Amino acid sequence: MSAPTHAGPAPMSGAMLAVTSIALALGTFMQVLDGSIANVSIPTIAGDMGVSADQGTWVITSFAVANGVSVPLTGWLMGRYGVVRTFVSAVILFTIASLLCGISWNLPSLIVFRILQGAVSGPMIPGSQALLISIFPPSKRGAALAIWSMTTLVAPIAGPMLGGYISDNMSWQWIFLINLPVGALCAFLCWRNMASRETPTRKLPVDTTGFMLLLVWVGAFQVMLDTGKDADWFGSPAIVVMAAVAAIAFVAWVIWELTEKNPIVDLSLFKSRNFTVGCIVTCLGFGVFFGNTVLLPLWLQTQMGYIATWAGLVAAPSGVVAVLVTPLMAQIMSRVDARWTATLSLTAFGLSYWLRSGYSADVSFAALVVPMLVQGVAMSVFFVSMVTITLNGVPINQMPSATGLSNFARLTAGSFAAALTTTIWGRSESLHQTRLAEMASATDPSWLRAMHGMGHMGMSLPQSLAAITQQYVGQAYLLASLDFFRASAWLMLLMVPLLWFTKRAVGGGGVAAAAAAD
Numbered sequence: 005m006s007a008p009t010h011a012g013p014a015p016m017s018g019a020m021l022a023v024t025s026i027a028l029a030l031g032t033f034m035q036v037l038d039g040s041i042a043n044v045s046i047p048t049i050a051g052d053m054g055v056s057a058d059q060g061t062w063v064i065t066s067f068a069v070a071n072g073v074s075v076p077l078t079g080w081l082m083g084r085y086g087v088v089r090t091f092v093s094a095v096i097l098f099t100i101a102s103l104l105c106g107i108s109w110n111l112p113s114l115i116v117f118r119i120l121q122g123a124v125s126g127p128m129i130p131g132s133q134a135l136l137i138s139i140f141p142p143s144k145r146g147a148a149l150a151i152w153s154m155t156t157l158v159a160p161i162a163g164p165m166l167g168g169y170i171s172d173n174m175s176w177q178w179i180f181l182i183n184l185p186v187g188a189l190c191a192f193l194c195w196r197n198m199a200s201r202e203t204p205t206r207k208l209p210v211d212t213t214g215f216m217l218l219l220v221w222v223g224a225f226q227v228m229l230d231t232g233k234d235a236d237w238f239g240s241p242a243i244v245v246m247a248a249v250a251a252i253a254f255v256a257w258v259i260w261e262l263t264e265k266n267p268i269v270d271l272s273l274f275k276s277r278n279f280t281v282g283c284i285v286t287c288l289g290f291g292v293f294f295g296n297t298v299l300l301p302l303w304l305q306t307q308m309g310y311i312a313t314w315a316g317l318v319a320a321p322s323g324v325v326a327v328l329v330t331p332l333m334a335q336i337m338s339r340v341d342a343r344w345t346a347t348l349s350l351t352a353f354g355l356s357y358w359l360r361s362g363y364s365a366d367v368s369f370a371a372l373v374v375p376m377l378v379q380g381v382a383m384s385v386f387f388v389s390m391v392t393i394t395l396n397g398v399p400i401n402q403m404p405s406a407t408g409l410s411n412f413a414r415l416t417a418g419s420f421a422a423a424l425t426t427t428i429w430g431r432s433e434s435l436h437q438t439r440l441a442e443m444a445s446a447t448d449p450s451w452l453r454a455m456h457g458m459g460h461m462g463m464s465l466p467q468s469l470a471a472i473t474q475q476y477v478g479q480a481y482l483l484a485s486l487d488f489f490r491a492s493a494w495l496m497l498l499m500v501p502l503l504w505f506t507k508r509a510v511g512g513g514g515v516a517a518a519a520a521a522d
Contacts, residue, residue: 072124099187282394325380
């Protein structure tokens with residue numbers, strides 16, 4: 005969201021500017037942190053609630069899809085109630101939702117509260133960006149946005165590490181309860197310092213029908229993806245009904261939005277080649293990235309014996325590299341065609357996933373970290389490049405709609421990808437386990453030697469069989485993970501040619517960087 009264009013109050017200065025900037029950064033940090041902090045805590049949460057790790061991923065997808073669906077409403081809310089009031093209200097509601105998540109008593113209640121948390125968080129990132137722009141003098145807004153964008157990169161670093169530490173040393177509830185003092189301080193400071201700087205409000209029409217149809221088809225499709233594996237997919241009448249509801253609501257939504265005078269999502273933007281291709285590559289790229297972000301800590305904790313803290317430390321280096329490299333990339337992008345930097349990013353992502361496809365059952369911590377360093381280079385330029393390509397040629401009056409639509413598509417793609425990842429992983433593991441079982445038999449010399457050795461160790465026949473089965477399961481999950489990493493690498497590389505169907509676009513440095521995380 006761009007800065008307000010009306011003649012508002014003079015920029016802040018001195019201590020007031022510093023305190024308000026920190027408060028706005030805290031709001032951004034808190035919202036982005038909650039998108040990643042739960043990733044490494046899923047096995048702990050699932051175990052504590054007596055559900056499978058696959059069901060535990062609903063904690064991630066419920067937040068992501070609710071956040072994505074709420075994004076298109078952000079522009080209307082800010083125009084109707086003012087940017088300051090909307091942002092502060094979102095922070096307060098987000099803090100209350102965090103408290104509810106922390107005191108949830110079972111998985112369904114946690115999912116409901118995560119949906120609420122995601123739904124109210126929609127205005128937080130664009131609101132903090134718009135307000136940050138408004139309080140800085142024009143000559144320093146580029147630096148302000150650069151600092152703001154760095155905040156959105158630091159949060160994904162802190163998320164896995166903080167979530168892992170809390171899960172291992174405290175109760176998982178604290179990954180949500182830590183938001184309470186942060187949210188309260190952010191809301192208090194922002195309201196005290198900016199209430200008098202409220203933006204003009206006006207009565208705006210809202211596309212209620214379009215929003216409800218959007219809510220229905222996205223919700224039905226997400227539920228189908230989340231529950232399909234456990235319900236035997238289309239062998240279940242409930243899944244068939246969900247698929248039908250999602251398809252019908254989606255078609256109705258598209259027809260409605262194309263004919264509505266004030267649509268909540270402006271689908272006419274897809275007439276632009278850059279916007280269409282940019283959205284496709286962004287959604288696919290972010291989906292693959294988000295799926296791998298979910299899978300890696302899940303595999304490390306459930307199959308490799310890693311505690312949550314160390315699983316978080318494996319993921320952290322990519323964020324550190326991204327923070328260090330982003331300022332350099334932002335300068336380069338102000339002079340270089342964004343298609344080249346996007347190509348670099350997709351290639352680096354592909355290389356990172358290809359390196360992961362070489363993992364073995366005894367992979368070292370250092371070997372796990374190396375691909376994450378390569379991924380950090382990809383992260384430093386991916387979002388900036390794709391925003392620059394996607395928004396190239398979009399008229400100024402359509403820019404809010406374009407950023408809202410592209411971010412809705414990206415966030416929704418991420419939530420869908422998280423659900424699909426666990427399903428693909430589970431099915432691939434079953435296939436590999438079957439093949440491994442077929443290769444082994446009671447007459448296989450290696451199998452007999454293993455049984456004999458376990459017998460000498462004092463293990464009974466049932467215990468020996470259980471130990472061997474566990475080995476097969478671990479090996480099957482390893483092979484399934486390698487398949488997923490290898491497929492991710494190819495998907496990233498296959499997207500590179502798509503980039504070159506777009507028109508040349510040169511980035512805007514810090515502004516583009518900020519928009520990338522909007």
